Amino acid sequence: xxxxxRASLDQKLALAKRCSRExxxxxxxxxxxxxxASAIPTLAxxxxxxxxxxxxxxxxxxxxxxxxxxxxxxxxxxxxxxSLARRHSFExxxxxxxxxxxxxxxxxxxxxxxx
Numbered sequence: 001x002x003x004x005x006r007a008s009l010d011q012k013l014a015l016a017k018r019c020s021r022e023x024x025x026x027x028x029x030x031x032x033x034x035x036x037a038s039a040i041p042t043l044a045x046x047x048x049x050x051x052x053x054x055x056x057x058x059x060x061x062x063x064x065x066x067x068x069x070x071x072x073x074x075x076x077x078x079x080x081x082x083s084l085a086r087r088h089s090f091e092x093x094x095x096x097x098x099x100x101x102x103x104x105x106x107x108x109x110x111x112x113x114x115x
Contacts, residue, residue, distance in 0.1 A: 019088075020081075022084065023077040026076045026077060028073065030073060030076030031070070031072050034068050034072035035069040037068075042064050043061065
């Protein structure tokens with residue numbers, strides 16, 4: 001059995017806390033943008049469209065806006081966590097596993113495939 005040092009565990013814990021904080025901030029930013037982006041058309045449609053005025057009460061408006069904000073938060077936070085985990089696992093990989101790109105095509109990978 002291998003032993004794990006206290007310093008190694010502290011370093012991993014600090015990295016996990018930093019990644020969690022970055023993901024929380026990314027999610028909060030996405031939620032703020034999504035709130036504005038969904039509130040404007042929701043409130044405008046309730047004022048301008050007769051069907052929306054008759055059928056969407058203030059509780060329904062708040063539900064629409066908060067649902068969009070919540071989805072944006074969790075999607076952005078999850079995306080950030082996965083990208084950070086991928087980057088950190090790539091950094092800790094052995095050298096022979098790091099270069100996994102195929103060089104025979106002659107064209108670069110799209111930006112979303114790069115580590």
